Amino acid sequence: MASALENYVNNVRTKSSEGNFRIMVEQLNDSVEVLSRYWELLDNVLETLDFQQHSLGVLYVLLVKFNGASSPNVNANLPQMFNLYKEFISQCNGEQVRYATYTYYDLCHMFTSLIVEHPLCIQGIKVVAQAIEKIRLCDSQQTSIHADLCQISLKARCFKTALSFLDVDITTIATTSEVRGQNSNDANNDAKYFLLYYYYGGMIYTAVKNFDRALYFFEVCISTPAAAMSHIMLEAYKKFVLVSLILHGKVLPIPKSSGPVISRFMKPLAQAYHDLGNAYATSTNEELRIVMNKCSETFIRDKNMGLVKQVVTSLYKKNIQRLTKTFLTLSLSDVASRAQLNDAAEAEKYIFNMIKSGEIYASINKKDGMVVFKDDPEKYNSPEMFLKVQKDMAETMDLIRQINKMEEEILLNPIYVKKALGSQEDELTSQHAKSFSGDPTD
């Protein structure tokens, strides 16, 4: 019975030493079924293979092993699996596993789903981060493992590692569909992990209160071209509404670049959130609270209640900010009544905190119980401001260079050239025809 496994080991060894990885992957794909029949014996197989020299062989064994472990009737030894994966990721040969990228991704996804509910979760962050570093071709390439990293980080509530990945803007995406091609399911998976990355990433940024970036991530998620609505997009849209209320005080329109299906179906499916936005627009806390209580079941089910509460607090701040535009001085009790706060002390506290966070510029005069609102004291003449401008310009210049580079790549892409030339010819002929038909002398 073990002869099949022996065969497998021998095959992996000879092929690895010959360096015939492409053919080897084809054979390995076929041997998955054989391997899964001998699930209990896979540990022995692993002992005979070297993680570095026979990375591909080990990869497939691990895949089968993790696949088996996810079925409920098997009692898997989780810490052992964890260590196996960790060892494999740190030792495997990046060149070799790139011949079977999709299998590598699959293994990572399985690992994630295995440990995500487990206390070991936080220790998985480093391993998964290493897995990404091993397979990606450059820092700005997105792989489908990025979504796994974000998911684990969210579950473990530890964002530092994930943020170092999220802070890098993505310029290329590693897809698996072109490799496996024939299986249309995988193309969907690519899209799924792409959307998940932006959804989870947005959630992480929201958690650390970097709302600006969070909004951008949700926006990418909902403006991804699509022919049908994905559940991930819907959830991202709900959070998009909430975050844009907190950040801008209004619901930003759905970006024009999103698919027509999305803009048509998104709104009716997130009605509670739009009601909230409308109530926010009236600037009355009373109404906002009514909507919050009325739809609280939806918000709690969507696990967005915390964000909704932040929206409610932000309205008080928005109202105070609005006062600064109309008044130069105002008594604290007037501020309280106009912003619908309980009393002058509460208003003082809000103003004090808002001055701290730089949301308004004001001075409180306790002697007379007045607040003096001021303009932004920034004169744009300090060295700090100069440094900031300089940094922003450097960033913008880098972006422009990046865009130029990408445009150049597209211009040199043979498929694009063919298409562009083809349509140009079409245009030429049609213009020709028109000028003839519209010729008045005819």
Added chain:
Amino acid sequence: MQNFKYNDLMQKIELEELSTNIEAEAYTQLLAIYLYQDKIADAKFLWKRIPQPLKNDNKELKRLNSVMCTLITNSATKFFKQVDYPWPSNIKQIMDDLFERVRRDVLALVGQAYMSIFEQELMELTNLSRDELKQTCLALDWKYENEDQQTVIIPKRPVSESELTASSEDLLLKLTDFVSFLEN
């Protein structure tokens, strides 16, 4: 920057946390450092991921959490009440620094946010006695005024000390860079 004071220790514990199970003491240290460095979001999520049994058994951790809550709500008066605690030796220094930092921040903020404030209020905000406050205000050149029975303090706006770090040649070089980029 002062804020980077405990960075080495912080990074060490963060790395340990990602690879092994760490003890309550390490968690206490990390939490204290986050509070000192004013990383409230980090501290909050650290608290959320500390295993429940550790939280139940450890008085210091619980107390640190209440200190954190006062910092989240930004109420200095409550903070000084909560921070007054016999901290163990491994975080004593950090907590002392935290104490000093918060007082310094409060004073700076009051200087920015108030044109006048009652002495009693400022005493509560900074947790200083009347004489101590008097000395601090004197050092900052803040004036006292008497209005009905209450003493009012007139804070002075802190002058932001600005120093040009780059030489003019450096600036010129950068400007040339920008212009040449814009023209190409």
